[in-house]
Amino acid sequence: MAETPETNKPDFRNGFPIRDLGDGSMISGQADGEELVLARRGDEVFAIGAHCTHYGGPLAEGLIVGDTVRCPWHHACFSLRNGEALRAPALDPVPCWRIERLGDKIFVREKLSPPTPKRATEGPSSVVIVGGGAAGLAAADMLRREGYDGPLTIVSADASPPVDRPNLSKDYLAGTAQEDWIPLRPPEYYRDRRIDLLLHSRVSSLDTKGRRIVLEDGKALEFGALLLATGADPVHLPIEGATDSQLHYLRTFADSKAIIGKASSAKRVVVVGASFIGLEVAASLCTRGISVEVVAPDSQPLERIMGADVGQFIRKLHEAHGVTFHLGVTVSGVNGRAVTLTDGTHLEADFIVLGVGVRPSLTLAEQAGLAIDRGIEVNEYLETSTAGIFAAGDAARWPNPHTGERIRVEHWVVAERMGQVAAKNILGRREKFDAVPFFWSQHYDVAINYVGHAEKWDAIEIDGSLDARDCAVVYKKGGRTLATVTISRDLQSLQAEGAMETGIRLQRREVA
Ligand SMILES: Cc1cc2nc3c(=O)[nH]c(=O)nc-3n(C[C@H](O)[C@H](O)[C@H](O)COP(=O)(O)OP(=O)(O)OC[C@H]3O[C@@H](n4cnc5c(N)ncnc54)[C@H](O)[C@@H]3O)c2cc1C
Ligand code: FES
Numbered sequence: 001m002a003e004t005p006e007t008n009k010p011d012f013r014n015g016f017p018i019r020d021l022g023d024g025s026m027i028s029g030q031a032d033g034e035e036l037v038l039a040r041r042g043d044e045v046f047a048i049g050a051h052c053t054h055y056g057g058p059l060a061e062g063l064i065v066g067d068t069v070r071c072p073w074h075h076a077c078f079s080l081r082n083g084e085a086l087r088a089p090a091l092d093p094v095p096c097w098r099i100e101r102l103g104d105k106i107f108v109r110e111k112l113s114p115p116t117p118k119r120a121t122e123g124p125s126s127v128v129i130v131g132g133g134a135a136g137l138a139a140a141d142m143l144r145r146e147g148y149d150g151p152l153t154i155v156s157a158d159a160s161p162p163v164d165r166p167n168l169s170k171d172y173l174a175g176t177a178q179e180d181w182i183p184l185r186p187p188e189y190y191r192d193r194r195i196d197l198l199l200h201s202r203v204s205s206l207d208t209k210g211r212r213i214v215l216e217d218g219k220a221l222e223f224g225a226l227l228l229a230t231g232a233d234p235v236h237l238p239i240e241g242a243t244d245s246q247l248h249y250l251r252t253f254a255d256s257k258a259i260i261g262k263a264s265s266a267k268r269v270v271v272v273g274a275s276f277i278g279l280e281v282a283a284s285l286c287t288r289g290i291s292v293e294v295v296a297p298d299s300q301p302l303e304r305i306m307g308a309d310v311g312q313f314i315r316k317l318h319e320a321h322g323v324t325f326h327l328g329v330t331v332s333g334v335n336g337r338a339v340t341l342t343d344g345t346h347l348e349a350d351f352i353v354l355g356v357g358v359r360p361s362l363t364l365a366e367q368a369g370l371a372i373d374r375g376i377e378v379n380e381y382l383e384t385s386t387a388g389i390f391a392a393g394d395a396a397r398w399p400n401p402h403t404g405e406r407i408r409v410e411h412w413v414v415a416e417r418m419g420q421v422a423a424k425n426i427l428g429r430r431e432k433f434d435a436v437p438f439f440w441s442q443h444y445d446v447a448i449n450y451v452g453h454a455e456k457w458d459a460i461e462i463d464g465s466l467d468a469r470d471c472a473v474v475y476k477k478g479g480r481t482l483a484t485v486t487i488s489r490d491l492q493s494l495q496a497e498g499a500m501e502t503g504i505r506l507q508r509r510e511v512a
Helices: 134-145 165-169 187-192 253-263 276-287 301-320 364-367 412-426 490-511
Strands: 026-031 034-041 044-049 061-064 068-070 078-080 083-088 096-102 107-113 127-130 152-155 195-198 203-207 212-215 220-222 227-228 233-234 268-272 292-298 324-327 331-335 338-341 346-348 351-354 359-360 389-391 396-399 440-441 446-452 459-465 468-476 480-487
Touching: 034 107, 061 396, 061 490, 068 490, 078 195, 096 195, 127 134, 134 152, 134 227, 134 412, 165 253, 165 276, 203 364, 227 412, 253 276, 268 276, 276 292, 276 301, 276 351, 276 440, 301 324, 301 440, 301 446, 301 459, 301 468, 359 389, 364 446, 389 412, 468 490, 480 490
Parallel strands: 127 152, 127 227, 152 195, 227 389, 268 292, 268 351, 292 324
Antiparallel strands: 026 034, 034 044, 044 096, 061 068, 068 078, 078 083, 096 107, 203 212, 212 220, 233 359, 331 338, 338 346, 440 446, 446 480, 459 468, 468 480
C-alpha cells in the first residue's frame, strides 16, 4: 500500500536538474505532498504517480520500456504519457503531471486528467462472458475501456463477485489482509459500467449455431460474441475414511473462508500436495500458529516446475518456519483425526487441505463441440474453432510465439492479459496474444517471480545464491533461455521479460 511521502525526497515543484536524470532512469520525489516519479526517455521527461495501482509496487524501481514503465513486483505496465494501465495485473491508471522545462531544470506542474474510455465503438450486438475470475473481469473492463457500449454480461458460478484469487492463499488466509481487500471491484463499478453480473449461475450448455447459452436454472441468454473464461477446478482426491467436512480445497473466496473458519480452533493441519497453493496454504496456516505437515509424492517440493535446487530452497524455507515435510509418500487413509501415510507414518490433523493441482474447466466447450487439446484450443487472437467465440485464462491453450508450442498455464497475470486481448479482438482489433508468461508466488517474506515457460530444460544456471535469497535461476534448452526465476532481483526479472519480448519481435521480422 502507498506510504506517506518521505520529506527528504526532492520537491519537483522547485525544479530538478535534468543532468541528474540519466536516459532510461527514474527518480522518486514529491509535489504538494504527493509521491511521484520523474522518468526520462531520450529528451522526454514524464511525471507519474510513484505507486502501482495493483498492490502499490514502487514504480521508480521498475523498468522503462519505450514510453511505458513496468512495475517491479508483478510486471503491470503503465503508459508514461497518460498513466493508463496498459497491461494487467493493474487495471487502474496512475496519475500523471504536466512537466515544464526551464533552462536545465524540470518543473512538475498541474496534475493531468486521467485517461477516459475511448469513444463508443462498433462491436457485437451483445457480449457474454462465462466466468467471473481473472480473465472474465479483465475482459469486461477492457471492453468498456475500449468504448464498447452494448449489453455486457458476466455469468459466474462463484457466489462472490470477481475476487483477488491469489490473495486467498496468502495474506487473507494468513489473517493479514482484510476481507474488503478481496473483491477486485466494488458493486458500483459494475453498475456504473453497465456490466450485468450474474452470480451463483452456472452455464449448463452452449449452442454455437443458435448463439446462446443456457443457465442451470433454465434461463437462456443470446450473445453476439462469447468469451469462455471458465478457469480451472481443483483436482479432487478420494481419501479412504475421510469425511467431506475434513477435506478442504482452495479455489474460491468461500473455500478460503471455510478454511479460516476451521483454522480458528485448529492446532494441527495436514496439507496434501507440495504445489504452489499447498505450500502457500502451509505458510499462511503457520503464520496463524498452526502446526502444519505437508505430504507429497515428490522428492522435493515444486521440483518438476523449478528444478531440484529451487525445490530444496523452498523446502528449507518452510522447514525454518516449522513446517514438516513427508515426501515420497501419499495419504493411504484417515480415521477420525488420525492420518496414515503410505509408509505407515501416523499423523494427526484437525482438518486436511488438498492442493494437488487443477484441471481446466472444459465441460461447456467440449459439449459445444469446440476444438479441445488439453484446454480450449485458441489461435493467436484467442478465438476458438468457432468464429466469434473466444477463450482466455486457465482454460485456454494458445500458440506461444516464444517457443512455437501451444501452451496452457495457470497464472493470474496471464489470465488477465488474455482477457484484455480477447476483449480487443471481440471488437475486431486483431491483436495477437504474445505476452511472455509471468507468475509470482509468496512464501513468508520471500517472493518468487517467474517469467517465460519451461516444461523441460537441459541446463539450469544460477546467478547469485538461493541461500542468500538473492538470485536469478535461468532454465535453458539447446542454449536458449526458456524461463527465469528470480528472488530479490525484480529488475532482472523485468529485463528477462523484455529480452523474451524482443526475441518474439525479431522472430516476427525474420518471418516477414
Ligand atoms: C488460492 C489461489 C492462489 C493463487 N495464487 C496465484 C499466484 O500467486 N500467482 C499466479 O500467477 N496465479 C495464482 N493463482 C492462479 C490464478 O488465480 C489463476 O491462474 C487465475 O485465477 C485464472 O483465471 P481464470 O479467469 O482463467 O479463472 P478463474 O479466476 O478461476 O475464474 C473462472 C471463473 O469461471 C467460473 N465458471 C467456471 N465454469 C462456469 C460455468 N459453467 N458457468 C459459469 N461460470 C463458470 C468460475 O465460477 C469462476 O468465476 C492462484 C489460484 C488460487 C486458487
Ligand atoms: S504491485 Fe505492481 S504489478 Fe503488482
